[in-house]
Amino acid sequence: MAKRAWYIGCDENEIADRVLLIGDPGRVSRLAAILDDVHWVKENRGLRTISGYHKGVRVTASAFGMGGPIATIVLHELADLGAATFLRIGTSMALPPVKLGEFLIASEAIGTDGATLAYGGSGGPVAAAPRLVETLERAVTAADIPWRKGRFASFDGFYRDMFSLEAETRQRVADVRRNLLREGVLVTDMESSAIFTAARALGVAAGSLCVATVDSETQAKIDGEEMDLLERRLFLTALDTLAGLQPAEPA
Ligand SMILES: O=P(O)(O)O[C@H]1O[C@H](CO)[C@@H](O)[C@H]1O
Numbered sequence: 730m731a732k733r734a735w736y737i738g739c740d741e742n743e744i745a746d747r748v749l750l751i752g753d754p755g756r757v758s759r760l761a762a763i764l765d766d767v768h769w770v771k772e773n774r775g776l777r778t779i780s781g782y783h784k785g786v787r788v789t790a791s792a793f794g795m796g797g798p799i800a801t802i803v804l805h806e807l808a809d810l811g812a813a814t815f816l817r818i819g820t821s822m823a824l825p826p827v828k829l830g831e832f833l834i835a836s837e838a839i840g841t842d843g844a845t846l847a848y849g850g851s852g853g854p855v856a857a858a859p860r861l862v863e864t865l866e867r868a869v870t871a872a873d874i875p876w877r878k879g880r881f882a883s884f885d886g887f888y889r890d891m892f893s894l895e896a897e898t899r900q901r902v903a904d905v906r907r908n909l910l911r912e913g914v915l916v917t918d919m920e921s922s923a924i925f926t927a928a929r930a931l932g933v934a935a936g937s938l939c940v941a942t943v944d945s946e947t948q949a950k951i952d953g954e955e956m957d958l959l960e961r962r963l964f965l966t967a968l969d970t971l972a973g974l975q976p977a978e979p980a
């Protein structure tokens with residue numbers, strides 16, 4: 730009998746070896762529109778999963794919502810079903826010199842969030858899979874997209890460490906930002922560190938490609954048509970990357 734995942738609800742025959750990990754389930758539905766021969770896996774708790782083909786290569790895309798705990802549940806279940814390569818795609822918050830609209834490839838990620846620690850992380854940098862990084866670099870260069878490669882940092886407490894809603898949090902967010910600049914961090918998100926650390930623990934390959942959509946100082950945000958355009962470029966670059974990995978190559 731085919732193995733079935735507990736939360737994402739799919740069985741091993743429904744998923745590909747190569748996976749896109751996506752936060753927003755709406756984004757998975759928009760991605761479905763540019764894939765061929767799409768199969769929709771039964772959705773559970775908003776965890777939307779599809780499999781389809783890009784340039785003849787089978788890929789799966791799974792939505793996890795937000796944050797390391799649920800992102801690693803999705804990764805862990807898919808790895809248990811046999812998936813071996815995971816690429817997180819999404820948005821991120823820019824620190825100087827990153828400019829809004831640029832694409833960021835993670836060479837490594839740092840984080841002391843709960844999921845990172847649960848999978849054996851210590852807060853030090855955890856590297857992305859080198860073959861995935863190289864293939865991402867080729868894909869963004871071919872697409873003529875403005876991009877950088879470097880260190881990501883991930884946090885659980887969006888409204889505590891990354892973005893202040895109240896005056897009292899402003900100083901804390903500013904202190905965190907100052908430390909990140911000292912540590913050479915280019916962008917922040919909520920999942921890359923946990924995903925890289927869980928991938929290392931489970932013996933699978935992971936990478937992260939994010940668009941810088943929020944300015945960490947001014948809180949200015951890209952949205953509307955500009956975001957739609959960036960999202961489409963993100964999809965195509967990520968799909969070209971997964972399709973461009975050689976089958977037998979460890980990522
Ligand atoms: O655009 P996504 O992939 O959701 O990424 C970012 O946006 C969400 C909120 O900040 C977090 O999940 C963060 O990592």
Ligand SMILES: O=c1cc[nH]c(=O)[nH]1
Pocket residue numbers: 820821822891892917918919942943
């Ligand atoms: O502000 C932002 C934007 C995207 N992703 C984040 O984690 N933070």
